[in-house]
Amino acid sequence: MPIIDPLTYLKSVLAKDFEAKTHLHRRHEEEPHSLVITxxxxxxxxxxxxxxxxxxxxxxxxxxxxxxxxxxxxxxTEKYHFEPHDEQSSAGLSAFLYSLISGNPATLNDYRRHLCNVVDELSRNNCIIMGRGAHLILSGKPIFRVRVVGSKVVCAHRIAEEFDIPLQKAEHKVFEINNKRHKAVVDLYSDRIEHCSLEFAKNFDLVLNTDHIPAEGASAVILLAMREAGLFKEIPLCKA
Structure with a gap:
């Protein structure tokens, strides 16, 4: 009996599932939801x-x-006005320094307001949104919210290999960036959302530990979970 690649099989199942349901969905008068993954x-x-x-x-x-x-x-405005509030900004660079340089400081509320508008606009079309608390901004919409985690040791080994740096330096980098991402979300949303921590699993539809799962397999798990959540009634898979 030939061995079938699980991801290839899953894609074919999901594509058939879409084709079988599309004609039924078109009978509904309401507009189909966009497929959005955070x-x-x-x-x-x-x-x-x-x-x-x-x-x-x-x-x-x-x-x-x-x-x-x-x-x-x-x-x-220029994007550097908002970089101190973004999860990818340098942890040692403060909004105060930016205000001295630019003369036009952007407050946290400014950033949050415009960020929410941008994320909401992006969510009107099919897309994948990385980080920035998008799972909280869009929590009232029919989206699929994924949290991808890994142990500090495994993540550090990956970073050390990718950037060819010592393991100890990679461990520090993992710790620093994870803390920065967590702080960015808490700073942005804690005054409006009681449990906004990235460690609060109930804010996500799926939490996936990739210590022992490669990216290809993880994407297959997510696709299957999305199918079970009923998110493939509108959107077909690419058949390539």
Whole structure:
């Protein structure tokens, strides 16, 4: 009996599932929902690679660094005004220094307001949104919220190999960036959402530990979970 690749099989099942249900869905008068996936990830847990695999399978774009560009455009300002509040900014660079340089400081509330507008706008079309608390911004919408985690040791080994740096330095980098991402979310949303911590599992539809699962397998697990959640009634998979 020939061995079938699990991901290939899963894709074929989901594609058939879409084809079987599309004609039924078209009978409804309401507009179909966009397919939106938010991915919150630990540093080194393969989140970006998983997003890339999902993007290829579903034929939808991934938004990460582009989000800050859109926030700046939305606010009609330069993106460096908002970088101190973004999860990817340097941990040692403060908003105070930016205000001295630019003369036009952006407050946390400014950033949050424009970020929410940008994320809401992106969610009107099929897409994958990386980080920035998008799972909280869109919590009232029919989206799929994924949290990708990994142990500090495994994530550090991946980072050390990727950047060819000592393991101890990689461990520090993992710890620092994870703390920065967590703090960015708490600072942005704690005054509005009681349990906004990235460790609060109930804020996600699926929490996936990738210590022993490669990105390809993790994307397959996510696709299957999304199918069970009923999110493949509108969106077909790419058949490539």
């Amino acid at each position: 991915i919150s990830r630990d540093y080194g847990a393969l989140g970006e690679l998983i997003a890339e695999k999902l993007s290829h399978s579903l034929g939808i774009p991934v938004y990460d660094q582009e989000i800050l560009d859109r926030v700046a455009k939305n606010a009609k």
